[in-house]
Amino acid sequence: MPGGIDSHVHLDQPGAPGIVMADTFETGTRSAAIGGNTTVLPFCLQQKGQSLRQAIADYQAKANGNCYTDIALHLIITDPTPQVLGQELPALIAEGYTSIKIFMTYDDLKLADRDILAVLDVARQQRALVMVHAEGYDAIRFLTERLEREGRTAPFFHGASRPIPVEREATHRAISFAEIVGTEAMIVHVSNRQAMEEIRRAQQRGLRIHGETCPQYLVLTEADMDRPGMEGAKYVCSPPPRDSDSQAACWEGLQQGVFEVFSSDHCPYRYEDEAGKKAPDGNNSFRYVPNGIPGIATRMPILFSEGVGKGRIDLNRFVALTSTNHAKRYGLYPQKGTIAVGSDADLVLWDATRDVVITHSLLKDGCDYTPYEGLAVRGWPVRTLLRGVTVMTDAETGSRRSGMELQRSLF
Ligand code: URP
Ligand code: ZN
Ligand code: ZN
Numbered sequence: 001m002p003g004g005i006d007s008h009v010h011l012d013q014p015g016a017p018g019i020v021m022a023d024t025f026e027t028g029t030r031s032a033a034i035g036g037n038t039t040v041l042p043f044c045l046q047q048k049g050q051s052l053r054q055a056i057a058d059y060q061a062k063a064n065g066n067c068y069t070d071i072a073l074h075l076i077i078t079d080p081t082p083q084v085l086g087q088e089l090p091a092l093i094a095e096g097y098t099s100i101k102i103f104m105t106y107d108d109l110k111l112a113d114r115d116i117l118a119v120l121d122v123a124r125q126q127r128a129l130v131m132v133h134a135e136g137y138d139a140i141r142f143l144t145e146r147l148e149r150e151g152r153t154a155p156f157f158h159g160a161s162r163p164i165p166v167e168r169e170a171t172h173r174a175i176s177f178a179e180i181v182g183t184e185a186m187i188v189h190v191s192n193r194q195a196m197e198e199i200r201r202a203q204q205r206g207l208r209i210h211g212e213t214c215p216q217y218l219v220l221t222e223a224d225m226d227r228p229g230m231e232g233a234k235y236v237c238s239p240p241p242r243d244s245d246s247q248a249a250c251w252e253g254l255q256q257g258v259f260e261v262f263s264s265d266h267c268p269y270r271y272e273d274e275a276g277k278k279a280p281d282g283n284n285s286f287r288y289v290p291n292g293i294p295g296i297a298t299r300m301p302i303l304f305s306e307g308v309g310k311g312r313i314d315l316n317r318f319v320a321l322t323s324t325n326h327a328k329r330y331g332l333y334p335q336k337g338t339i340a341v342g343s344d345a346d347l348v349l350w351d352a353t354r355d356v357v358i359t360h361s362l363l364k365d366g367c368d369y370t371p372y373e374g375l376a377v378r379g380w381p382v383r384t385l386l387r388g389v390t391v392m393t394d395a396e397t398g399s400r401r402s403g404m405e406l407q408r409s410l411f
Contacts, residue, residue: 001036001315001318001319001323001339001347001348001350002038002319002323002324002336002337002338002339002346002347002348003036003037003038003039003069003323003336003346003347003348003384003385003386004032004035004036004037004038004039004299004300004322004323004348005037005038005039005040005041005322005323005326005327005332005336005337006032006037006039006040006041006263006264006266006296006299006322006326007040007041007074007212007261007263007326007329007330008041008131008188008189008212008214008261008263008264008265008266009028009032009040009041009042009043009263009264009265009266009296010042010043010265010266010267010268010292011023011024011025011028011029011040011042011062011266012024012025012028012042012059012062013042013043013045013267014045014047015290016108016279016288016290018274018275018279018280019269019275019276019279019290020269020273020275020276021267021268021269022268022269022270022273022276022294022365022366022367022368023266023268023294023296023365023366023367024062024066024366025042025062025063025066025067025071026066026067026068026401027364027365027366028040028042028266028268028296028365028366029066029067029068029069029071029401029403030068030364030365030397031294031296031297031363031364031365031366032068032069032296032297033068033069033384033386033391033392033397034297034362034363034364034381034384034392034395034397035296035297035298035299035300035301035363035381036300036301036348036350036381036384036392037069037296037299037300037348037384038069038070038336038344038346038347038348038384038385038386038391039069039070039071039072039326039327039332039336039346039406040069040070040071040296041071041072041073041074041099041326041330042059042063042071042073042074043073043074043075043076043101044056044058044059044073044074044075044076044097045076045078046075046076046077046078046079046084047078047079048078048079048108049079050079051083051084051088052075052077052084052088052089052092052097053088053092055075056073056075056092056097059073060073060405063405064405065401066401067401067402067403067404068386068391068392068397068400068401068402068403069386069391069403070336070344070346070386070387070403070404070405070406071403071404071405071406072096072330072332072405072406072408073097073405074097074099074100074101074131074330075089075092075097075099075100075101076100076101076102076103076109077089077100077101077102077111077119078103078108078109078111080111080115080118080119085118085119085122089122089126089128090122090125090126093122093123093126093127093128093410094126094410096331096407096408096409097128097408098127098128098129098330098331098408098409098410098411099128099129099130099131099186099330099331099411100119100123100128100129100130100131101130101131101132101133101188102116102119102130102131102132102133103133104116104132104133104134104135104136104137104170104173104174105133105135105136105137105140105162105170105238106133106137106291109133110137113173113177116132116174116177117177117180117181120177120178120181120183120185121181121183123183123184123411124181124182124183126410127410127411128410128411129184129185129186129210129329129330129411130178130183130184130185130186131185131186131188131212132170132174132185132186132187132188133188133189133238134167134170134171134173134174134187134188134195135162135166135167135170135238135239136166136169136170136173139162139165139166139169140161140162140166143160143161143162143163143166144161144285144287147160147161147286148285148287153284153285153286154232154286155225155227155230155231155232155233155235155236155282155286155289156222156225156226156232156286157286158225158232158236158238158240158286158289158291159222159225159240159241159242161286161287162238162239162240164191164192164193164194164195164242164246165194167190167191167192167194167195167239168192168194168195168198171187171190171195171198171199172198174187175187175198175199175202175207175209178207178209179202179207184208184209184210184411185209185210186209186210186211186212186261186329187199187209187210187211187212188212188263188265189212189213189214189217189238189239189263189265190211190212190213190217190239190250190253190259191213191216191217191239191240191241191242191246191250192217192239192242192245192246192249192250193245193246193248193249193252195239196211196213196249196250196252196253196258196259197249199211199253199258199259200253200256200258203258210260210261210329211253211258211259211260211261212259212260212261212262212263213250213253213254213259213262214262214263214264214265214295214299215262215264215295215298215299215302215303215372216235216237216241216265216293216295216371217239217241217242217246217247217250218247218250218251218302218303218306219247219302219306219372219375220235220241220371221241221242221243221244221246221247222240222241222242222243224241224371225240225241230271230277230278230282230283233271233277233278233282233286233289234271234277234293234369234371235293235371236277236286236289236290236291236292236293237265237267237291237292237293238291238292251307251312254307254312254313254317254321255312255313255317259321260320260321260325260329261321261325261326261329262299262303262321262322263299263326264295264296264298264299265292265293265295266293266294266295266296266299267291267292267293267294268292268293268294268365268366268367269290269292269367270366270367270368270369271367271368271369272368273368276290277289277290293371294363294365294367294369294370294371295370295371295372296365297362297363297364297365298358298363298370298372298375299322300322300348300381301356301358301377301379301380301381302372302375302377303318303321303322304318304350304352304377304379305376305377305378305379306377308352308379309377309378309379323336323337323338324337324338325337330408330411331408331409331410331411332406332408332409335406336406344386344387344388345385345387345388346385346386346387347383347384347385348381348383348384348385349381349382349383349384349385350379350380350381350382351379351380351381351382352378352379353378353379354378354379354380354382355376355377355378356376356377356378356380357374357375357376357377358370358372358373358374358375358376358377359373359374360373362395364395364397382394386402386403387402389402
């Protein structure tokens with residue numbers, strides 16, 4: 001099959017003070033290759049006050065010479081000053097940085113509604129795509145403070161601090177803003193039926209709204225966060241895993257084309273680590289547990305086994321959801337995402353009958369756990385080739401790091 005393309009990955013991204021992401025570009029792309037991927041798209045986070053160019057230079061310095069797969073960077077805009085929106089961003093889009101993530105929540109990342117509209121408008125004019133993290137900041141803050149007052153502070157209550165209506169409301173708002181501005185948008189990491197239906201309705205009205213979902217919304221639920229002690233922290237991500245009806249809705253969205261990409265949202269923090277899931281204040285409240293879970297290597301095996309293996313999707317849809325659609329949506333097609341004369345020879349050889357029980361030691365990432373420990377899958381990548389050269393055979397990568405930063409075309 002065409003090598004996997006994972007268009008939603010966080011590597012070496014700075015977080016709250018004292019918190020360290022578990023994967024560098026080296027360990028993250030190594031694990032990606034183990035999981036059958038040949039291209040990943042990590043985020044380049046603009047720190048407040050930082051120029052976008054400086055942010056890109058910082059990430060390029062982290063990535064150069066260290067990648068087992070090819071990469072292309074999305075921008076995250078946290079500080080949309082007139083200089084950033086008027087000059088830097090248009091110039092960078094023209095150079096191929098054609099996708100921009102914005103956040104509707106998180107203290108340090110969220111944009112005000114007025115700023116979201118402004119970013120969408122630059123994207124419209126310059127032909128870029130805005131990816132939206134759709135959860136409402138004020139509602140989360142309100143619920144978090146109420147839960148804390150009630151003493152409901154264990155990792156499990158992370159889910160209760162951002163229930164489905166919080167995501168549905170923000171999804172509706174993001175779609176409305178894209179409509180008001182007259183542009184497209186990608187709603188990322190959709191976790192439930194109500195948000196999926198918002199996207200479906202927009203698509204049925206002819207709006208060009210795109211959707212993404214992730215493995216955690218297919219095979220995890222809120223019950224996973226309800227484990228003894230801090231164990232539940234291993235599953236804390238945003239939006240949180242939901243319930244069985246949400247899982248069914250995410251499958252529906254994949255089967256019916258409401259979601260066009262299936263990404264990992266790999267965002268790894270070590271568990272046995274004060275710089276990770278056991279952050280010092282995490283015992284006092286879920287709000288201090290870093291959000292995000294690893295999944296770069298397990299994305300394709302989970303979709304193959306649960307999707308193709310169980311008759312929910314066919315092999316062509318599997319390839320579209322894990323590779324081709326990512327290349328098309330993010331300006332990499334036909335160099336990537338297809339097996340064709342003239343395209344890069346990025347391939348994954350898949351043993352469709354291999355039975356594997358997922359365990360962390362298989363994955364070769366920088367984390368110290370996988371949320372999918374013990375999950376039995378049928379089908380596993382046995383060889384990954386990047387531009388014709390083998391970069392992974394039977395779960396070994398060697399030390400060759402020939403991944404390059406890719407040039408992307410306009411959206
Ligand atoms: O919990 C998550 N998903 N953290 C990663 C950052 C994001 O919102 O994608
Ligand atoms: Zn997000
Ligand atoms: Zn993410």
